[in-house]
Amino acid sequence: MRRLLSFGCVLALSLALPPLSAQDKAEDNPAVRKLNRDIPRHKDFLSRIEQSKGAGDVVFLGDSITHGWEGQPKAWQEHFGAFNPVNLGIGGDQTGHVLWRITDGKELENLKPKAAVIMIGTNNTGGHTAEQIAGGIKAIVEELKRQKPGIKVLVLGVFPRGNPGDAERTVEQIAEAVKPINEELKKEKPDVKLLNAAVRQLGQSRGTIPAAKLNKKIADINAIIAKLDDGKTVFYKDIGKEFLDPSGGLSGDIMPDYLHLSGKGYDLWGKAIKGDVEKMLK
Secondary structure, eight states: OHHHHHHHHHHHHHHHSOOOOGGGOGGGOTTTSOOOOOSHHHHHHHHHHHHTTTOOSEEEEESHHHHGGGGOHHHHHHHHGGGOEEEEEOTTOOHHHHHHHHTTTOSSTTOOOSEEEEEOOGGGTTTSOHHHHHHHHHHHHHHHHHHOTTOEEEEEOOOOOOOGGGOBOOHHHHHHHHHHHHHHHTSSSOOHHHHHHHHHHHHHOOOEEOGGGSOTHHHHHHHHHGGGOOSSSEEEEOOGGGGBOTTSOEETTTOTTSSSOOHHHHHHHHHHHHHHHHHHHO
16 A cells, blocks of 8 residues: 555656656757867967957857958947957857857856857757757856856847848849840840850849748747846847848848848947947946
């Protein structure tokens, strides 16, 4: 009777507890596994940090989109120069690479930042679920807080992206693009070289990916990581709408390859979070 009672208690307890899925276990999440990033750019970070004696009030952690700020020095200085920023973006990084860099790679060891801006996860979308990617981002935030207890963190929603093959041109865009071809064809002896150049240019003309054809996993990731915001030391902000047109489409003028930002895109990014960074540093 006693054995039956004990079994009944165990059974009741097991039914009361929600089952743990693989997603709930960090060690089972591939987006949380550290990925070695001991490459020249990482080593350059360590060298720069050493030379500056750890100067830097706000660190930007991310992939090629963050890395790309280095190609926009005017906008970087205009929006963040006053905050003594440090760019720790590396092209191709997934969440696991960033985790390795701030742990085994010791990129934060000699820094004393007051704030961090994180924009990571787009490179995970091809192989990981939204839940796994969100778990990887959460792990980065937790590691930042563990190493730098007083730090404030701005987690940015993963930026919108899409397949270039889904970009559509308006009638006006097409008419404008074929104008040079039509003008040349009107001539008695059209210049074949100019025509070929115009045709190539036509193929490179940028369109807009409709909202319905943008990567849907992005919204799922952002819905989860939005919950990281505690209103005290971790803040979430989705600035994706800044890059979209009134219909929710993604223009090639903002992201030429529908993933990486143009100069105009970086300016929009800077304007969208400058005030947030300033608040974190007060």
